[in-house]
Amino acid sequence: MKKIINSGADSLLKKISSLLEEARNHIVREVDQTIVYTYWHIGREIVEFQQGGKEKAEYGSGLLEMLSEELTKRFGKGFSYRTLRKIRQFYIMFPNWPTLSAKSELPIFQTVSGKFKSSSNGQTLSAKSKSSKSSTVSSKFNSPIRQIASDEFKNLSRSHYVFLMQIDDPDKRNFYAIESNANNRSLRELKRQFDTSLYHRLVLSKNKKDVKEMAKYGQVINKPEDALKDPYVLEFLGLEERSFYSENDLEAAIISHLQKFLLEMGKGLMFVERQKRITNHEEHYHIDLVFYHRFLKCFVLIDLKKGKLTHQDIGQMQMYVNYYDRKVKKSDENQTIGLLLCEQHNHFVVQYTLPQGNNQIFSREYKLYLPSKKELQLQLEKKFKKSE
Incomplete structure (x- = not known):
């Protein structure tokens, strides 16, 4: 019985710990975002005051020095002249950052409970706060900082x-x-x-x-x-220092660093399999890497080529693409893409091997260094x- 209680207590402890960790991370993010929003608005106030509606500022560094001295007296450290210059620059670099429109109605100080739906038995605390009294308080505190940033x-x-x-x-x-x-x-x-x-x-x-x-x-x-x-940069594979590596070594390194490879390849790509075998009677062919692109809604076949690209490489990829288009892809999916990742590109071979208007087979160089x-x-x- 004691073991059962201990087991249950351990489970309870894990759940509570998970909730606390989640809440802590949420608070850290909210505080960070609040500081960002506040700094942007401070920067805007400084720029608009300095320029007074004109193209050039009428007030120089003396204004920031005065603000630094007064804000430090009132709020403590964190408002040095250098910091205020950066805050001002933040607004100048991102002048259209927040959405100050009617759509931005949620306050950045929204509570954790406010992000969950109310239960069937009653309202959440955030829902109850929509009383006439709280509305009056809210209208009095109509600071632009309460506007949430755009997506x-x-x-x-x-x-x-x-x-x-x-x-x-x-x-x-x-x-x-x-x-x-x-x-x-x-x-x-x-x-x-x-x-x-x-x-x-x-x-x-x-x-x-x-x-x-x-x-x-x-x-x-x-x-x-x-x-x-x-080109595609694959410095994370760790092959740069090796005097010799094969295409198999390159593929194995990519699989070992798949997450980093996907990041380098770009958004939307999902891994399907490696060394996809295509069989015709007793003949076997292998596609190095198969992916699916969720935005383009098509398969992406990748062959890795060490050395200079040849017309045989392109012909082989054409066969793979044709096979996928005719045997694998569904009617509601788009045409398959073939990508030849090669050590050295060959523009002449690509230009005269592929038909004009080609939009399925591409070749790109890869680099093992930055x-x-x-x-x-x-x-x-x-x-x-x-x-x-």
């Missing part, structure tokens, strides 16, 4: 913003902010995407019009080309010079 940046923490503010190019900064929020990226993942020049690599696969759209909406995937980047930003910038300049 555009709701997943970004204060640390995300500190990092993003180091990016000078506004288009690039907006892209990384939108992408990190939309995919709920951690700060570590955001830094990795920036360090591997995700923005530049996506730009290399797009035209000028699409590049401008990226700064507004992030990576929007409507067609196969939208999901591709060039490409330099200078190298990518030169490729960008070369690309857009050709398009002019």
